Amino acid sequence: MTDRGPGRLSGKSVIVTGAGGVRGGISIGKAIALLFAQEGARVAIVDRDLEKAELTRLEIEENGGEAIAIMGDVSADDDCRAATARVATAFGGIDVLVNNVGISKRGALEAFDEEAWSHVINVNLKGALLMFRHSLPHMMSAGGGATVNIASIVALLSNGGGLFAYGPSKAALLALTRDIAVRYGKDGIRANAIVPGFLYSPMVNQLAGGALDEEVRERRRKVSPLGIEGDGWDVARAALFLASEDARYITGVCLPVDGGASVVSPLTAVEMVTG
Numbered sequence: 518m519t520d521r522g523p524g525r526l527s528g529k530s531v532i533v534t535g536a537g538g539v540r541g542g543i544s545i546g547k548a549i550a551l552l553f554a555q556e557g558a559r560v561a562i563v564d565r566d567l568e569k570a571e572l573t574r575l576e577i578e579e580n581g582g583e584a585i586a587i588m589g590d591v592s593a594d595d596d597c598r599a600a601t602a603r604v605a606t607a608f609g610g611i612d613v614l615v616n617n618v619g620i621s622k623r624g625a626l627e628a629f630d631e632e633a634w635s636h637v638i639n640v641n642l643k644g645a646l647l648m649f650r651h652s653l654p655h656m657m658s659a660g661g662g663a664t665v666n667i668a669s670i671v672a673l674l675s676n677g678g679g680l681f682a683y684g685p686s687k688a689a690l691l692a693l694t695r696d697i698a699v700r701y702g703k704d705g706i707r708a709n710a711i712v713p714g715f716l717y718s719p720m721v722n723q724l725a726g727g728a729l730d731e732e733v734r735e736r737r738r739k740v741s742p743l744g745i746e747g748d749g750w751d752v753a754r755a756a757l758f759l760a761s762e763d764a765r766y767i768t769g770v771c772l773p774v775d776g777g778a779s780v781v782s783p784l785t786a787v788e789m790v791t792g
């Protein structure tokens with residue numbers, strides 16, 4: 518592979534799943550794809566929605582970067598095999614995998630819905646493993662690689678179970694990250710996770726029924742010591758660090774990007790919100 522010039526990911530071949538562009542703010546995956554391309558990576562956007570993936574590809578190309586858009590469902594083994602094979606052929610290998618796809622469904626714990634449970638677990642957890650398993654041979658032949666898994670603050674702190682299977686899927690994703698880190702460290706493959714906090718993003722807007730109202734947004738700001746709202750770019754900058762050589766000695770960790778929300782004791786959090 519030739520070097521595309523200066524940049525923290527120059528010459529690297531990267532897959533970002535779920536990096537399709539959506540309306541109503543910058544999604545995490547799209548921010549990662551744009552930033553990585555800006556840092557010299559060739560970026561493959563794998564999304565079940567090809568139209569959205571093409572939007573991100575176009576934006577990268579308009580900014581002088583290199584990208585391909587691939588339609589694929591990360592919970593389907595055949596799609597993951599085909600997507601990784603296409604990336605390896607187009608870019609000459611795979612160096613970095615960002616497992617960003619994540620879905621959630623509203624539902625109470627007692628209203629067990631087997632189909633919804635399996636769907637969320639299959640996409641959020643199995644999807645990350647399938648994408649990794651098919652990227653692995655390419656990372657091996659490159660002499661190493663990096664995986665960044667996008668989890669959630671609900672992997673560490675409960676949201677009361679209101680998002681069906683979401684917390685369990687993300688907590689298990691942290692365990693999977695550690696397993697990959699330990700098993701493949703000797704092969705030069707690193708695996709780390711990011712735990713985004715209460716971000717303002719299209720996914721959150723959609724869960725709120727179209728747009729998060731200002732009062733809710735203010736409450737979300739108040740639960741973090743920094744008192745500000747995060748967005749996709751905050752996660753993208755952390756992902757860039759973990760994917761790059763700057764993190765060559767870091768593997769198996771979970772990095773919260775949450776304004777400090779996950780280090781506040783419950784009593785203090787109440788005081789912070791109520792003033």
Ligand SMILES: NC(=O)c1ccc[n+]([C@@H]2O[C@H](COP(=O)([O-])OP(=O)(O)OC[C@H]3O[C@@H](n4cnc5c(N)ncnc54)[C@H](O)[C@@H]3O)[C@@H](O)[C@H]2O)c1
Nearest residue numbers: 535537544545564565590591617618619669713716718720
């Ligand atoms: N937004 C937040 O506040 C927040 C907080 C914590 C964690 N996260 C996590 O960050 C990640 C990205 O969140 P976001 O808000 O940018 O998401 P988003 O909903 O804006 O985008 C998700 C993308 O994934 C694609 N997708 C969904 N299912 C797919 C599948 N089976 N195969 C391939 N593509 C699929 C969608 O088409 C979409 O383009 C998720 O893993 C989410 O759980 C988000």
